[in-house]
Amino acid sequence: MVAADMVEEPSGLLFEGPEWDFDKLRRVYDAIEDIALNEFGLDVYPSQIEVITSEQMLDAYASIGLPLMYRHWSFGKRFAREEALYRHGLQGLAYEIVINSSPCISYIMEENSMAMQTLVLSHAAFGHNHFFKNNYLFRQWTDATGILDYLTFARDFVSHTEEQHGVEAVERVLDAAHALMNHGVHRYARPPKLNLEEERQRQEDRRRYFEENYDDIWRTTLIGEKREEDVSARAKQRTEIRRKLGLPEENILYFLEKRAPRLEPWQRELVRIVRHISQYFYPQKQTRLMNEGCATFVHYEIMTRLHEKGLINDGTFLEALHSHTSVIFQPDFDDPRYHGINPYALGFAMMRDIKRICLEPSDEDREWFPDIAGNRDPYGTLRHAWANYRDESFVLQYLSPRLIREFRLFRVLDEAGNDALIVRAIHDERGYRDIRRSLARHYDLARHDPDIQIRDVDLAGDRCLVLTHAVHNGILLDEPSCRAVLDHLGELWRYGIRLEEIDASSDRVLKTHEVPARL
Amino acid sequence: MNIIDRRPNPKGKSLANRQRFIDRARGEVKRALSDALKRRKVGESDGGEKVSIPTRGITEPMFHRASSGGWRDYIVPGNKKFVVGDTIERPPSGENDGRGSASPEDGGEQDAFEFVLSKEEFLNLFFEDLELPDLVKTRLKESEATQLSRAGFSIAGTPANLNLVRTMRNSLARRISLHRPTPSEIAALQRQVDAALAADDAEGAAQGSLDLDNAQRKARRVAYIDPVDVRYNRFERVPKPNTQAVMFCLMDVSGSMTEAMKDLAKRFFLLLHVFLTRRYKLVEIVFIRHTSNAQEVDEETFFHSRETGGTIVSTALEEMLRIVRDRYNPANWNIYAAQASDGDNYTEDSDRCSLLLGGEILPLSQYFAYIEVGAEATLRHGFPSPPTDLWRTYGQIAAERSNFAMRKVADPTQIFPVFHELFAKQRENA
Numbered sequence: 001m002v003a004a005d006m007v008e009e010p011s012g013l014l015f016e017g018p019e020w021d022f023d024k025l026r027r028v029y030d031a032i033e034d035i036a037l038n039e040f041g042l043d044v045y046p047s048q049i050e051v052i053t054s055e056q057m058l059d060a061y062a063s064i065g066l067p068l069m070y071r072h073w074s075f076g077k078r079f080a081r082e083e084a085l086y087r088h089g090l091q092g093l094a095y096e097i098v099i100n101s102s103p104c105i106s107y108i109m110e111e112n113s114m115a116m117q118t119l120v121l122s123h124a125a126f127g128h129n130h131f132f133k134n135n136y137l138f139r140q141w142t143d144a145t146g147i148l149d150y151l152t153f154a155r156d157f158v159s160h161t162e163e164q165h166g167v168e169a170v171e172r173v174l175d176a177a178h179a180l181m182n183h184g185v186h187r188y189a190r191p192p193k194l195n196l197e198e199e200r201q202r203q204e205d206r207r208r209y210f211e212e213n214y215d216d217i218w219r220t221t222l223i224g225e226k227r228e229e230d231v232s233a234r235a236k237q238r239t240e241i242r243r244k245l246g247l248p249e250e251n252i253l254y255f256l257e258k259r260a261p262r263l264e265p266w267q268r269e270l271v272r273i274v275r276h277i278s279q280y281f282y283p284q285k286q287t288r289l290m291n292e293g294c295a296t297f298v299h300y301e302i303m304t305r306l307h308e309k310g311l312i313n314d315g316t317f318l319e320a321l322h323s324h325t326s327v328i329f330q331p332d333f334d335d336p337r338y339h340g341i342n343p344y345a346l347g348f349a350m351m352r353d354i355k356r357i358c359l360e361p362s363d364e365d366r367e368w369f370p371d372i373a374g375n376r377d378p379y380g381t382l383r384h385a386w387a388n389y390r391d392e393s394f395v396l397q398y399l400s401p402r403l404i405r406e407f408r409l410f411r412v413l414d415e416a417g418n419d420a421l422i423v424r425a426i427h428d429e430r431g432y433r434d435i436r437r438s439l440a441r442h443y444d445l446a447r448h449d450p451d452i453q454i455r456d457v458d459l460a461g462d463r464c465l466v467l468t469h470a471v472h473n474g475i476l477l478d479e480p481s482c483r484a485v486l487d488h489l490g491e492l493w494r495y496g497i498r499l500e501e502i503d504a505s506s507d508r509v510l511k512t513h514e515v516p517a518r519l
Numbered sequence: 520m521n522i523i524d525r526r527p528n529p530k531g532k533s534l535a536n537r538q539r540f541i542d543r544a545r546g547e548v549k550r551a552l553s554d555a556l557k558r559r560k561v562g563e564s565d566g567g568e569k570v571s572i573p574t575r576g577i578t579e580p581m582f583h584r585a586s587s588g589g590w591r592d593y594i595v596p597g598n599k600k601f602v603v604g605d606t607i608e609r610p611p612s613g614e615n616d617g618r619g620s621a622s623p624e625d626g627g628e629q630d631a632f633e634f635v636l637s638k639e640e641f642l643n644l645f646f647e648d649l650e651l652p653d654l655v656k657t658r659l660k661e662s663e664a665t666q667l668s669r670a671g672f673s674i675a676g677t678p679a680n681l682n683l684v685r686t687m688r689n690s691l692a693r694r695i696s697l698h699r700p701t702p703s704e705i706a707a708l709q710r711q712v713d714a715a716l717a718a719d720d721a722e723g724a725a726q727g728s729l730d731l732d733n734a735q736r737k738a739r740r741v742a743y744i745d746p747v748d749v750r751y752n753r754f755e756r757v758p759k760p761n762t763q764a765v766m767f768c769l770m771d772v773s774g775s776m777t778e779a780m781k782d783l784a785k786r787f788f789l790l791l792h793v794f795l796t797r798r799y800k801l802v803e804i805v806f807i808r809h810t811s812n813a814q815e816v817d818e819e820t821f822f823h824s825r826e827t828g829g830t831i832v833s834t835a836l837e838e839m840l841r842i843v844r845d846r847y848n849p850a851n852w853n854i855y856a857a858q859a860s861d862g863d864n865y866t867e868d869s870d871r872c873s874l875l876l877g878g879e880i881l882p883l884s885q886y887f888a889y890i891e892v893g894a895e896a897t898l899r900h901g902f903p904s905p906p907t908d909l910w911r912t913y914g915q916i917a918a919e920r921s922n923f924a925m926r927k928v929a930d931p932t933q934i935f936p937v938f939h940e941l942f943a944k945q946r947e948n949a
Contacts, residue, residue: 022524025522029520029522033520049522049523050525051522051524051525052526053530055530055531056525056526059532063533071535071539072539073543073577074540076533076535076540079533079536079537103521125520178579179579179580179581181581182581182582332596334599341596408597410595410598410601411594412607413592420609421609422606422607423601423603423604423605426603427598428603431603439594450583473589473590474589476585477582477583477585479585482582484578484580485580485581
C-alpha cells in the first residue's frame with residue numbers, strides 16, 4: 001500500500017547500506033510519519049531536522065541542550081568536561097538532542113548510520129515531539145512557540161549588559177542566580193506566556209520605574225524607627241507586611257527579582273532570565289521517565305512496523321535493535337554498572353506493559369487495572385497516559401505487579417544509627433503497593449528538592465531575610481553546599497540571611513545557618 | 520518537515536565560554552600545572568597537558584540534602600534472595616546506593632575536575648608574563664641563513680616559475696586593445712564569403728574575401744601570446760630568523776649533590792626547555808655532567824647515575840666550549856646554558872672558571888643561568904651561610920655581564936618564582 005509510493009527502491013526497501021543522504025532521510029521521514037500519524041495517532045509539532053557534527057553536538061551539550069544561550073563560564077566548564085570524557089572514550093555522545101519548541105528541532109549527528117538515523121528520527125521527531133506537544137505539564141507550563149525568541153532576547157540582553165557593566169559584575173549575578181535555579185520555579189501557579197516584545201517593553205518600563213520611584217522596602221524602615229509602643233500592633237504590622245510581600249514564598253528568585261532592596265534593574269532582569277529558563281526546564285525534570293519511555297516505545301514500535309512492512313531490511317532492524325537494547329539495559333543493584341534505575345528501561349517497560357494489558361491481560365491485570373485491561377486500544381490508552389500524567393502519578397497509576405516482579409524491585413530502609421539496612425518490601429503480594437508508592441515518591445520533585453521557603457523579612461529592623469527548610473525524615477541540608485549557596489544569596493540580597501532547618505513533624509529548629517550582611 | 524544541514528556552521532560556539540572558564544580557574548590551573556610539570560621529562564613538552572583542578576572556585580553549588588543521616592528509603596532492582604525483614608550491611612559511605620532518580624544536577628560534588636588544556640592554552644598560562652631577554656633581537660640581525668619568499672612578479676625567469684594567470688591576463692588585455700580578431704569572428708567572415716559565393720553575389724564575395732584577408736593578416740601580426748605578456752613568479756631571499764637553539768644543561772654530580780638537589784635542578788632545566796621551545800622551532804639539549812672531569816651524557820644518566828670524585832667546574836665549561844665548536848656554530852644557533860651546582864669547587868679552579876665563562880662562553884651565548892641548589896637546612900639556618908666558592912667567583916661576572924644571571928634555590932616551590940624573576944618582562948631595562 002504505502003510501498004507503492006516508494007518506487008525509488010525496486011525491492012520496496014527505503015534504503016540499503018549504512019550511508020545516509022538527504023533524500024533517504026526525507027523518504028524515511030515520510031514513511032515514519034505515515035505510521036506515526038495514521039497507525040499510532042500521534043500528534044506532533046512540525047519538525048525541523050538539523051544535521052550536526054560531533055563537535056557541534058558537544059557545543060549543544062554545553063549550553064544545556066538549547067540552541068542559543070547567553071555566555072557563562074559554567075557552560076565552558078560543562079564543555080570541558082564533556083569533551084574530556086568523550087575524548088577518552090569514557091562516554092559516547094547522544095545520538096540526538098531534541099528541543100521543546102515549535103517547530104520541534106531535532107539534532108542528529110552526521111556520524112550516525114542510516115539505520116541509526118531512522119531510529120533517531122522516530123525517537124526524537126515523533127516520540128519526544130508528541131510528548132512535548134501533548135503532555136499537560138508542557139502544555140500548561142512552557143510555551144513552545146516563544147522559547148527561541150526568549151532565548152534570543154536573553155542572550156542579547158546579557159551581552160548588552162556585559163558591555164555596560166562589565167563581564168565580572170554580570171557573572172556575579174548569574175552565578176548567584178544559577179545557585180538558586182532550582183528554587184526559581186512557580187510550582188503551583190501557571191506562568192504567563194512569554195512574549196518577546198512584551199519582555200523588552202517590561203524591562204524598559206522597569207528601568208524607568210526604578211528611576212522615578214523609591215522602592216517600598218526602603219520606606220518601611222521609617223515606620224520601624226517610630227518606636228511602636230504597642231507590641232501587638234507591631235506584630236500585626238509585621239503580619240501585614242508579610243502579606244503584602246506575599247510571604248511565605250518558595251520561589252526565591254521571584255522574590256529577589258521583585259523585592260531585593262539593593263539590586264539594580266539590570267540585575268533584576270538577569271535574575272528573571274535565569275528564573276524563566278529554570279521554569280522552562282521544570283516540566284522536563286518531572287517527566288524524564290515518561291518522556292524517554294514514550295520516545296523509546298515509539299521508536300521501537302515504529303522500527304518494528306517498518307520492518308513488518310518490508311521497508312527496512314533485517315540488517316537495519318537488527319542494528320536498531322542492538323542500539324535499543326543497550327539503551328534500555330537495567331543492571332541489578334549489585335552490578336558495578338548500576339547507577340540508579342534507568343529511566344529508559346523502566347519507562348519503556350511500563351509502556352510495553354500497558355500495551356500488553358490492553359491486548360492480552362492476565363487475571364491479575366484485570367484486578368489491578370479494571371478500566372484498561374483488555375480494552376483493545378493500546379495506543380489510545382497510551383496517548384491518554386502521555387497527555388495526563390507526570391512521572392510520579394504515572395508510576396503510581398500504571399506500575400503493574402508483573403513489572404515489579406520482572407525488575408525484582410525491593411524497598412530498603414536506611415535509618416541513621418542502625419548499622420544495617422532493612423528490607424521492607426519485596427516483589428510479593430504484600431509488597432506491590434508499598435513498592436509502587438515509594439517508587440512514585442522518588443519521582444516527586446517536590447519531595448526530591450529540599451523544601452525551602454522565604455518566611456520572613458525583618459523590614460523594621462536589619463532587613464534580615466529568614467528562610468526555612470522543612471526537614472523531612474530528619475535529612476538536613478548538606479553543610480558545605482548550603483553555605484556556598486547562602487553566600488550567593490547574600491550577593492543578591494546584600495543584608496543578613498538566616499536559614500532555619502525545621503523538622504516538619506515537630507516544628508523543632510534543628511540547625512541554623514547565618515550569613516552576615518554585606519555593607 | 521525541514522532538513523537543515525548545520526554542519527558548515529561555524530564551530531566552537533563554546534570557545535568563548537571555555538575561555539571564561541579557564542580565566543575563572545586560572546589560579547587553580549596554574550597550581551595544577553606546576554604539579555603536572557614534576558612528572559614531565561625535560562625534553563617532553565609537546566602536546567597539551569591534562570590538568571586536574573580542585574573544584575574550589577568553580578563549584579556551582581545548589582541546595583541539596585546531606586548524603587547521610589536521617590531516615591531514607593530506596594527502591595532497588597535485582598532482588599535475588601532477600602525477603603522482608605532481612606538486613607543488609609550498609610555499603611561504605613560515599614558509595615551511591617542508588618536513589619531511583621539521582622541525577623548529576625543533584626549537586627553531586629566531584630572532588631576534582633579534570634580536563635585537557637591545549638598546548639597553546641597550557642603554555643600561554645604558564646609563561647603568561649615572561650619574555651626572553653632582549654639580547655636575542657640583536658642576535659637575530661646577524662643571522663646569515665636566508666629563505667625564499669614570494670615577492671611579486673618579474674618579466675624574466677625560468678619556465679618553471681611561469682605565472683600562467685598573469686601571463687594570460689596580459690595577453691587578453693593586449694589582444695582586446697589591438698582588436699585582434701577572434702577565431703569565431705574569422706569563421707563568421709568565412710561563412711559570409713561562402714554564402715555570397717553560393718548566392719552568386721560576386722561583389723559581396725570580393726568585399727567579403729577582402730575583409731577576411733585583412734582579419735587573417737591582423738591575426739597573424741598580433742600574436743596570441745607575445746613575449747611582453749609573459750610574467751614569472753619572483754622570489755626574494757630574505758634573512759631567516761635564527762629559529763634553532765641549543766640548551767646546555769650543566770650539573771655537578773659529585774657526591775655532595777643529593778637527589779633532592781638534582782630534582783631542583785631538573786625542574787629548572789625543564790622550565791627553561793619548555794620556555795625555549797616556545798620561541799624556537801628546534802631546541803636541542805646537551806647534558807653535561809661533571810665531577811673532577813666532565814662528559815656529555817644522555818638524560819637518564821644525567822639525572823640518575825651517581826659519581827664520586829672532587830669537583831672541578833671548569834672541566835664542564837671546557838666540555839661545553841668543545842661541543843659548541845664541534846656542533847653548534849654560534850652564527851646558526853642560539854646558545855643557552857643553565858648550570859646547577861651546590862657551589863662546591865676546587866678553590867684553585869675559580870680563576871679558570873671566571874676566565875672561561877667571562878672570556879669565551881658568555882660572548883657566544885644568549886644567556887647563561889647559574890642556579891645554586893642548597894640543602895634546605897643551610898639556608899634556613901639563622902645566619903646566612905657564607906657564600907660558596909663558585910658563588911663568589913660568579914658574583915663578579917654577574918656584575919659585569921648582562922646575559923648572566925645567578926640565583927639560589929632551596930625548595931621546589933622556589934623554582935618557578937626564580938625562573939619567573941629571571942625572565943620577567945624587563946621592557947624598561949631594554
